[in-house]
Amino acid sequence: MKSIKPGRGPSAMSAAGGVVAVVFGIFWTIMAFTITRNAPFPMIGIIFPLFGLLFIGIGVMNVIYHYKNATGKNRMSLLDITDQDEEPDPLNKYFGDTKTASSQQSKSSSSSSVRKFEGDFCPFCGTKVSDDFDFCPKCGKDI
Template sequence: MKSIKPGRGPSMMGGFGSVFSVIFGIFWTILAASMTRGTGLIGIIFPLFGVLFIIIGVFNAIYHFKNASGKNRYSAFDITDEDEEPDPLNERFGSASAPPDSRSAETHFCPYCGAPVQNDFAFCRKCGRELPKE
């Protein structure tokens, strides 16, 4: 069974965006605290927005960097076979897949490079060429 996992690139980009959010939150907190000093309730609320940015940014950065560097990551861009990488959702919640069709589980070989391919494959996993229809 194929599984789709989040790519490392989008997760790394999300991690750097989270770091930017933390830096923005630090600047916001410092500037808001210095500009609203002594103005009562507003002087407390505006700096709290910066603290909120910092907290959310730290949690997002941890999530995205762990996802970008982890072996069993969640993603939308990597399509893998079950024998290459296990699907983390199947490991967490159990496999809900139907029993494999005996016809689709048969292994054949690519006529171009000799790599093993299953009967239901349209393209070779190794060389990428389109397989002839049987």
């Protein structure tokens, strides 16, 4: 089964964005405590800095998640098309898909559709295609 996962570049950039969010949260918290130190309403001095702590918490979670995706062997996400032999889908263990790879391969080979045109090239645009492709990657026509 093919999975769609993001490249490692977007995950690394999102991890860097999480670091920026953490730095912003620290700056916000310090400034909020400084500005609201002598506030006439004491609740303002508590609530306003909590937004900075919220930024810090969300930023730390983003950094951990995206760093793991950028450097890990098995990524959990959405934009690269990979085979189960290259990289299994880590969400399968959380959502109950416990079938083995061999049973999934035999199931997919028995239920795979028959191509309309034989050969290694698209009959419409001439692009080289693999045997397991049902559509041309260049023109998108059903082969």
